[in-house]
Amino acid sequence: MRIVSALAVALLGMSVVGAVTSYGIDTPPPYGGTTAAVVDDTGNLRVPADYRTAYQLLGSWVVAADDGPGSRELHVVYASPGTIAAYRKDGHFPDGAVLVKEVFDTRTEDMTTGTVSSAGALAGWFVMVKDDVGRFSGNKLWGDGWGWSWFDATDPQKTTSTDYTTDCRSCHEPARQSDWIYTHGYPALTR
Numbered sequence: 001m002r003i004v005s006a007l008a009v010a011l012l013g014m015s016v017v018g019a020v021t022s023y024g025i026d027t028p029p030p031y032g033g034t035t036a037a038v039v040d041d042t043g044n045l046r047v048p049a050d051y052r053t054a055y056q057l058l059g060s061w062v063v064a065a066d067d068g069p070g071s072r073e074l075h076v077v078y079a080s081p082g083t084i085a086a087y088r089k090d091g092h093f094p095d096g097a098v099l100v101k102e103v104f105d106t107r108t109e110d111m112t113t114g115t116v117s118s119a120g121a122l123a124g125w126f127v128m129v130k131d132d133v134g135r136f137s138g139n140k141l142w143g144d145g146w147g148w149s150w151f152d153a154t155d156p157q158k159t160t161s162t163d164y165t166t167d168c169r170s171c172h173e174p175a176r177q178s179d180w181i182y183t184h185g186y187p188a189l190t191r
């Protein structure tokens with residue numbers, strides 16, 4: 001037993017030394033896997049091409065129409081694989097977690113269930129990427145533990161956002177205590 005755990009400690013020590021020497025103390029490790037497909041080397045985000053099949057559904061929101069029945073917008077939120085399981089374990093979004101929010105215009109019609117609004121044209125996407133270590137401190141689309149960007153439906157590769165503090169943060173202020181995410185709308189995050 002002793003020898004095994006001593007060996008484990010030695011191996012752990014070696015891998016820590018390896019991580020520090022390859023990236024240096026000031027350079028946090030780059031993202032891997034699913035997240036690497038969303039974030040380029042300088043911290044620019046893009047909408048993951050496969051989120052509708054590879055990601056998991058977090059939940060949805062409807063914004064009521066200002067006049068008349070029905071809703072004017074439908075929002076559907078997805079999380080990268082593993083995010084829901086990790087959140088259920090410790091109540092935190094893990095480093096590298098990707099959230100994608102689709103924004104749809106709606107079509108409202110009478111159906112056999114009542115007056116129903118459903119997804120019409122896609123207006124675009126909001127994307128957020130969790131960052132526990134401050135990878136892109138010089139990039140104005142990163143801060144408060146996340147990367148933040150909006151994409152028009154016509155260009156999922158290039159954001160039109162320029163500064164998350166003015167484009168996003170004030171609107172997410174009410175959710176500051178839950179890591180800037182409106183978690184109460186997501187049944188998948190609770191057991």
Ligand code: HEC
Binds near residue numbers: 099172180185
């Ligand atoms: C007008 C206010 C407003 C602005 C501006 C805004 N958000 Fe949000 N965002 C919300 C609200 C409210 C929700 C949850 C309810 C909803 O979708 O209607 C939300 C939800 C989200 C979600 C789903 C996860 C969550 O927090 O529940 C993401 C991802 C997101 N926003 C990203 C962004 C990013 C990135 C920006 C800036 C580019 C941004 N938002 C700007 C108000 C806003």
